[in-house]
Amino acid sequence: MKSIGFTTSIPVEIVYAAGFKPVDLNNIFITNKNAIRFIEEAESEGFPRNTCSWIKGIYSAVLDSKDIDAVVSVVEGDCSNARALSEVLNLKGIKCIPFSYPNSKGYDALKSEMEKLCNAFGTNFEQAQEIKDQLDSIRKRLIYVDELTWKYNKVSGFENHIWQVSSSDFDSNYRVFAEKLExxxxxxxxxxxxxxxxxxxxxxxxxxxxxLYELVETMGARIVYNEVQRQFTMSDGIEIDDLVEVYRNFTYPYDLYGRIRDIKNEIEKREIDGIIHYTQAFCFRGIEDIVIRKELKMPILTLEGDRPGNLDSRSKLRIESFIDMLV
Structure with missing residues (x-):
């Protein structure tokens, strides 16, 4: 069975419908025991030091893996470096398939992109919809895990994070994923x-x-809401039969104000005391912090990360001070 890597969450139903294994390359990179090595290898091949570590990690993860047959590169709606990454991977003989979440969020434009993906993998919307029906039963259980986090207070922030972020590809086997989840x-x-x-x-x-998550909990706090990770579950699209509409409702690839509306709803529902806004070094999304701070009328701590590993001492101290302020 062919393995199809991707640079950020895509309509995974299409990959499964074609009989292939979807692989979220971010997860392959960051779960490697020596993830920093991937960064160093990319830099030794010419990637600039001031390039996002996720891009460098994905690049090396693809070359390190012997199982990735092709990569779906999201060239619009995610990292601004994804197009250049595709060109370098092509140079290495890795087939890259471009996919875009159109900035307009237009129905026809997104449908066209999804049709191209179907054609690239030899499947169609009908088969993808059948897969969606199966995945939605898992997504409902992920909603329950989320509720066990914020409503019933039985799940840690890290567990909430890891189960939701893993739903981008369902660990490349949604049936096994479902069993482990239960x-x-x-x-x-x-x-x-x-x-x-x-x-x-x-x-x-x-x-x-x-x-990050473990550290927060040693200080008498807990993360009860993971914004982008929750979006990866596509839980808001369970009741939607139109696969195109499901991915139009996915807030992450589109304008910031759609994300902010979603965040505000979850803040109120979950009775959140404060927000940690994480930004990646050298990423354009760091600029969005200006808007977020104006729109969210509550305490916000902005953290910037660069390379894999533990938080530095300064970040730990800032987190501790932030939590102390909220107590």
Whole structure:
């Protein structure tokens, strides 16, 4: 079975419908025990030091893997470096298939992009819809995991993060993913409710630093909302039969104000005390912090990460001070 890598969340139903294995390259990179090596290898091949570490990590992860047959590169709606990444991968003999989330968010434009993806993989919307029906049953259970986090207080911020972020590709096998998820839910349900005083929301791309969630919980707080990770589950599209509309409702690739509306709703629902806004070094999304701070009328801590590994001492101190302020 062919493995299809991708640079950010795509209509994964299409890949599964074609009989291929979807692989979120971000997850392959960041879960590697020596992820920093991927960064160094990319830089040794000429990637600039002031380029996003996720791009460099994805590049090296593709070359390191012997299983990736092609890469779907999201050239509009995500990282501004994705197009150049595709060109370098092409140079290495890796087939890259461009995919765009049109900035206009227009129905016909997005449908055209999804049709191109179907044609590239030899499938169609009808087959993809059948896969969606199966994935939606898993997505409903991910909603429950989210509720176990913010409503029933039985799930850690990291567990919430990891299960939701993994739904971008369902660990390349949605049936096995579903089985593991049910086993984990059975364990989660038996726990006593947690009692952290401070409830935090996390917005922005998933963190490159592995210890953020655990650190927060050692300080008497817990992250009960992961914005982009929740969007990766496509849980807001479960009741939508039109696959194009599902991915028009996906807030991450489009304008910031759609994200802000979603964030405001979740802040109110989850009774969040403060927000951690994570930005990646050298990413254009860091500029969005200006708008976010104006639109969200609540305490916000902006953290910038660069390379894989633990948070630096300064960031840890800033987090501690932020939580102390909210107590």
């Amino acid at each position: 086993e984990e839910i059975a364990t989660m349900e038996k726990r006593e409710a947690r009692s952290e005083k401070v409830r935090l929301g996390y917005i922005g791309v998933p963190p490159i630093n592995s210890d």
